[in-house]
Amino acid sequence: MVISRKVMAALAAGVLTCGHVAAQEVDFDLSSQRSESQDVLPVPGKKLDHQGLVINPVPHQLTVDRNTRLDVTGGLRIIDKQEKFAEDFGFIAASKKGVKLTIDFGTKVASKQGVKAVSGAYVLTIDKKGIVITGYDEQGAFYGIQTLKQIMESPVAAEDNLPYITINDYPDLPNRGVVEGFYGTPWSHEVRMSLIDFYGKFKLNSYLYGPKDDPYHSCPNWRLPYPEKEAANIKELIQACRRNRVNFVWAIHPGQDIKWNEEDYQNLVNKFNWMYDLGVRSFAIFFDDISGEGTNPVKQVELLNRLNTDFVKAKGDVSSLVVCPTDYSKLWANPTPQGSLAIYGNTLDPSVQVFWTGDVVCSDLTKETQDWVNSRIKRPAYFWWNYPVTDYVRHILLQGPVYGLNTSLTANDLCGIASNPMEHGEASKLALYGVADYAWNTANYNALDNWERGLEVLVPQAKDAYRTFAIHSSDTENGYRRDESWETETFRISNYTDAQYQALLKEFEKVEKVPAEMEAGCTNKGLLKELNPWLQEFGKLGTRGKNAMMLIKLYEDGSDNNAFWNKYVENLMSEDDKKAYNAHKSGTMKLQPFYEHAMDDMAYGFYTKLAGKYPKVSRAISSFATIRSTSNKLMFDNDSTTFYTSGTAQKEGDWIGVDLGYVEDVKEVSILQGRNSVDDVDYFDHAVLECSADGKTWTALLPDLDKQYVIHWTGEPVKARYVRLKRLDSKKTNYAAIRSFEVNPAKVEALGFSLETEKPTQALYAFDENPETSYAQEGTLTFEIPQGVTGYTFLMNQSKQTAGITVSQLDKKGNVISELAVKSSYFELKLDKKAVKVQITGTTEIFELIPQCK
Known part of the structure; x- marks a missing residue:
C-alpha cells in the first residue's frame, strides 16, 4: 500500500x-x-568583502590605495630607533639594500604623526618612501608591527607587493584579555605559550592566570610557593608575555579557608613576594565561589587596601590590584547600601579594579548591567565574560561568533573585558579572535564578519x-x-x-x-x-x-x-x-x-x-527555554542517572511538566527531582503538583511539597492532559533538574493478561504502546493471548544480532503448536486458533508487540 x-x-x-x-x-x-x-538571539552583523586585506582587530582608520604599490621583494631595511624590536621582525626578509622600514615610539614623535595619546595607539604608513610605524608607546609600536605582519599575510600582499596604506589606530578599552579562570583541567604549558603568542598578534594585552584547579592558586596550597618545575613554567610564561607586550596577572584564590588574622595576611604577602621574585608585576585576588568567613566584604576591603599600601605602592613597579568580589553577579548581589558592592564603592581604594560578570554568571555585556554595578562600586567595572567557557557544559565546544557585547560602551562604562575561555585552549582561539576585535574597536565590531575572518585565519x-x-x-x-x-x-x-x-x-x-x-x-x-x-x-x-x-x-x-x-x-x-x-x-x-x-x-x-x-507518548513542557532542546527526553528514558536541566536559574512560578497528548484519567504521578535524591541543590524545594485538562485551569494534586526529591501521588482519577510541578515561594536560584516524570506508569497487573519472564517490569516496555521504549529480551518471554487478538506485529531491533529468536505458539496444555526462527527486525505473526500463549526465546531488543484484532 x-x-x-x-x-x-x-x-x-x-x-x-x-x-x-x-x-x-x-x-x-x-x-x-x-x-x-x-x-535565541541571532548573530548580528554581516559578512564583508575585504578585498584580500584581513586585519584583526579592525583598525579605526584605514585608507588603501590599491592602484599604487610598494615592491618589497628585495627585503626590508629595518631602522629600529629605540632598539626594542629586534625579536619582532622574524616574518620579514631583512636586507641592508631593501626598502626602508622605520619604527619609533614616544609622546613627541607620536604627536607629530597624529597618534592618539592612548597606550597601544600607533600609525602605520606604506608609501613610496617605505614603511613607517610610529607608536604612542612601545606597546603601540609593537601593535603596528603586528598589523604589518597581518597585511603581509593577506592575499592583497601576494608576491610581496604591498598597496599603499595609511592606518591610524588605537584601542577603545585599556584592558583587553583573557582570564584562565575555569574549572576543570588547566591548560598545558604548551597551550599557554601558544595562546600568549596569539594574544600578542591580535592585540590582547592582559592574561590573568587563575585556573580554579591549580592548588597553588587556590586551596589548599595558596600559602605555599610553587614547586620548582611549576615555578620555572610561570617564569617562562612571564617572559613570553613580555615578548608579546602582554600584562601577566597572577591571581590568588584564598577566600575559602582564609583567616582574617595577621598570620594569613603575612602568608599572602609572602606568596606575593615569591611570585614577584619570579617576575610577576601584576596581581589579582579572587573571592568568587566561596562560602564562610572569607565572604566578608569589610574584611576583603581591609585586606586589599592594606596590600595596596604595603605591597603595591611599596614595590613601586607593581600594577594596580584586580579583585573578583563574592557578589560578582547581579543574580545574587545585595543591591542595598549595605551590600558588599556598595561597601567596595565606599571604602575600596579607587585604583583597584573590580570584576563583574553581569546580570547572571554567563550573560551579555549591556549598558544596564554596567550602570547598575558602576553606581555601586563607583568605578568602571572590569567585565569578566564567561564565554566561551564550558565548565558548566563540558560536553559542548563553543565555536560560534562572539556576540552579546554592547557596541555603544566606552572606557567610561567598563575598564576592560576578560574572556574566560574553555579548557580547550586551541579551540578557544576562534572566540578570542572576536573578543580581541570587540575590545579594540567596539563601535565598529561586526560579529558575523569577525567569525568568517577567524575561520580562514585559523x-x-x-x-x-x-x-x-x-x-x-x-x-x-x-x-x-x-x-x-x-x-x-x-x-x-x-x-x-x-x-x-x-x-x-x-x-x-x-x-x-x-x-x-x-x-x-x-x-x-x-x-x-x-x-x-x-x-x-x-x-x-x-x-x-x-x-x-x-x-x-x-x-x-x-x-x-x-x-x-x-x-x-x-x-x-x-x-x-x-x-x-x-x-x-x-x-x-x-x-x-x-x-x-x-x-x-x-x-x-x-x-x-x-x-x-x-x-502513548508524553511531551515535555516547561516555563524554561531549554525544554525545546532534545535533552528534555531524559525525563522519559527510564534511566534515573540521566536528567533534564533547566539551564537557567529558577524563580517563583517556574514549572516543568508533561503533555499527555489527550485528556485521560490521571491516576498516578511519579517524579524524581534533582540530579540525585540525597544532596543535590538543583530542584524545587517548595512546589505544588497540579494537573489541567486545558492548560488554563489547574487542580492541585499535592499542594505543598517541601524539600522532596521523590514525589509520588495516587488517588481518584482526574481528567487531565497536562501535569506539572510548579515552584512556589523559595529563596533558591539554582537550576532545576528532573530525572524522571511518569504519569500513569505501566504496571504488570494492569496489562489484562499474564506475563512470564524473569524481568516483568522491564518486559512491560514491549506492551506499553510506546515505540520509543524497548525491552532487552534475554532467555524466554511468555505471554497470554488476550481474547480477540488474531496476530502480533513484532517491532524489534535485530540489526546487531546474528542468531535471531525463536517464536513459538503454545496451546492451553503448554504444547508447542508452531515454532519459527526469526532474524528480521520486523515480523508478523498469525496466530493459530488453538494458541493461548506466545513464547519468545533468544536475545533481541523488542520495541513493541502490537496485537492485531478481528
Missing part, C-alpha cells in the same frame, strides 16, 4: 481500529504558560570544513544559549518541500565528510587533537541525519513495512552511540533535533498505521 505524507499525518493523529482514539490536541498554546523568551587549508563544524557547534543547549545552524532549515516530515529536502540532505552529506577533511587540511595539530572527539561524533551525526533523510522517502512510500522497519532500527542510536554523542555534542539546536524528531515522527506514524491508534 502506498501512503502519502498527508495520509500518514492523519494516521498519526489517531485512527480507530482495534483500540481507542488517542488524537493529539493542537489548540492549546503553550507559549501562554512560558515566562521567558524561547528564542584553519586556512580546511576553512570550509571548519566552518561547517563551527556553525553547528555554537549552542550551549543551556541557559546562555547561542545561535547555531542559522543557515540550515529543518522541518517536520509532514510538511516540507523538495527544495528543503535536497538542501538539508546536502548539509548532512557535508557534515559527514568534515572529520576527514579536517584531518587532511588542519595544520594546527593541537587544535585538531582538541576537536577530534567532537569531530568524530559530528561525522556520525552527518551519517545518521543522511540516513534519516533516505528513510523519510521509504516511510512515505509505505509499501514495504519490513524494509522500512529494518532500515529504521539500523539508523537508531544505540546506548553506546548516545553516550558517545552526549559526551561530545554538536548540532544541538537543529541537526540532532531534526534526526530525533524525524525518527520519532516516523515511529509514531508507523505504529499508528499498524495499531490503528496513536502511541
Whole structure:
C-alpha cells in the first residue's frame, strides 16, 4: 500500500481500529504558560568583502590605495630607533639594500604623526618612501608591527607587493584579555605559550592566570610557593608575555579557608613576594565561589587596601590590584547600601579594579548591567565574560561568533573585558579572535564578519570544513544559549518541500565528510587533537541525519513495512552511540533535533498505521527555554542517572511538566527531582503538583511539597492532559533538574493478561504502546493471548544480532503448536486458533508487540 505524507499525518493523529482514539490536541498554546523568551538571539552583523586585506582587530582608520604599490621583494631595511624590536621582525626578509622600514615610539614623535595619546595607539604608513610605524608607546609600536605582519599575510600582499596604506589606530578599552579562570583541567604549558603568542598578534594585552584547579592558586596550597618545575613554567610564561607586550596577572584564590588574622595576611604577602621574585608585576585576588568567613566584604576591603599600601605602592613597579568580589553577579548581589558592592564603592581604594560578570554568571555585556554595578562600586567595572567557557557544559565546544557585547560602551562604562575561555585552549582561539576585535574597536565590531575572518585565519587549508563544524557547534543547549545552524532549515516530515529536502540532505552529506577533511587540511595539530572527539561524533551525526533523510522517502512510500522497519532500527542510536554523542555534542539546536524528531515522527506514524491508534507518548513542557532542546527526553528514558536541566536559574512560578497528548484519567504521578535524591541543590524545594485538562485551569494534586526529591501521588482519577510541578515561594536560584516524570506508569497487573519472564517490569516496555521504549529480551518471554487478538506485529531491533529468536505458539496444555526462527527486525505473526500463549526465546531488543484484532 502506498501512503502519502498527508495520509500518514492523519494516521498519526489517531485512527480507530482495534483500540481507542488517542488524537493529539493542537489548540492549546503553550507559549501562554512560558515566562521567558524561547528564542535565541541571532548573530548580528554581516559578512564583508575585504578585498584580500584581513586585519584583526579592525583598525579605526584605514585608507588603501590599491592602484599604487610598494615592491618589497628585495627585503626590508629595518631602522629600529629605540632598539626594542629586534625579536619582532622574524616574518620579514631583512636586507641592508631593501626598502626602508622605520619604527619609533614616544609622546613627541607620536604627536607629530597624529597618534592618539592612548597606550597601544600607533600609525602605520606604506608609501613610496617605505614603511613607517610610529607608536604612542612601545606597546603601540609593537601593535603596528603586528598589523604589518597581518597585511603581509593577506592575499592583497601576494608576491610581496604591498598597496599603499595609511592606518591610524588605537584601542577603545585599556584592558583587553583573557582570564584562565575555569574549572576543570588547566591548560598545558604548551597551550599557554601558544595562546600568549596569539594574544600578542591580535592585540590582547592582559592574561590573568587563575585556573580554579591549580592548588597553588587556590586551596589548599595558596600559602605555599610553587614547586620548582611549576615555578620555572610561570617564569617562562612571564617572559613570553613580555615578548608579546602582554600584562601577566597572577591571581590568588584564598577566600575559602582564609583567616582574617595577621598570620594569613603575612602568608599572602609572602606568596606575593615569591611570585614577584619570579617576575610577576601584576596581581589579582579572587573571592568568587566561596562560602564562610572569607565572604566578608569589610574584611576583603581591609585586606586589599592594606596590600595596596604595603605591597603595591611599596614595590613601586607593581600594577594596580584586580579583585573578583563574592557578589560578582547581579543574580545574587545585595543591591542595598549595605551590600558588599556598595561597601567596595565606599571604602575600596579607587585604583583597584573590580570584576563583574553581569546580570547572571554567563550573560551579555549591556549598558544596564554596567550602570547598575558602576553606581555601586563607583568605578568602571572590569567585565569578566564567561564565554566561551564550558565548565558548566563540558560536553559542548563553543565555536560560534562572539556576540552579546554592547557596541555603544566606552572606557567610561567598563575598564576592560576578560574572556574566560574553555579548557580547550586551541579551540578557544576562534572566540578570542572576536573578543580581541570587540575590545579594540567596539563601535565598529561586526560579529558575523569577525567569525568568517577567524575561520580562514585559523584553519586556512580546511576553512570550509571548519566552518561547517563551527556553525553547528555554537549552542550551549543551556541557559546562555547561542545561535547555531542559522543557515540550515529543518522541518517536520509532514510538511516540507523538495527544495528543503535536497538542501538539508546536502548539509548532512557535508557534515559527514568534515572529520576527514579536517584531518587532511588542519595544520594546527593541537587544535585538531582538541576537536577530534567532537569531530568524530559530528561525522556520525552527518551519517545518521543522511540516513534519516533516505528513510523519510521509504516511510512515505509505505509499501514495504519490513524494509522500512529494518532500515529504521539500523539508523537508531544505540546506548553506546548516545553516550558517545552526549559526551561530545554538536548540532544541538537543529541537526540532532531534526534526526530525533524525524525518527520519532516516523515511529509514531508507523505504529499508528499498524495499531490503528496513536502511541502513548508524553511531551515535555516547561516555563524554561531549554525544554525545546532534545535533552528534555531524559525525563522519559527510564534511566534515573540521566536528567533534564533547566539551564537557567529558577524563580517563583517556574514549572516543568508533561503533555499527555489527550485528556485521560490521571491516576498516578511519579517524579524524581534533582540530579540525585540525597544532596543535590538543583530542584524545587517548595512546589505544588497540579494537573489541567486545558492548560488554563489547574487542580492541585499535592499542594505543598517541601524539600522532596521523590514525589509520588495516587488517588481518584482526574481528567487531565497536562501535569506539572510548579515552584512556589523559595529563596533558591539554582537550576532545576528532573530525572524522571511518569504519569500513569505501566504496571504488570494492569496489562489484562499474564506475563512470564524473569524481568516483568522491564518486559512491560514491549506492551506499553510506546515505540520509543524497548525491552532487552534475554532467555524466554511468555505471554497470554488476550481474547480477540488474531496476530502480533513484532517491532524489534535485530540489526546487531546474528542468531535471531525463536517464536513459538503454545496451546492451553503448554504444547508447542508452531515454532519459527526469526532474524528480521520486523515480523508478523498469525496466530493459530488453538494458541493461548506466545513464547519468545533468544536475545533481541523488542520495541513493541502490537496485537492485531478481528
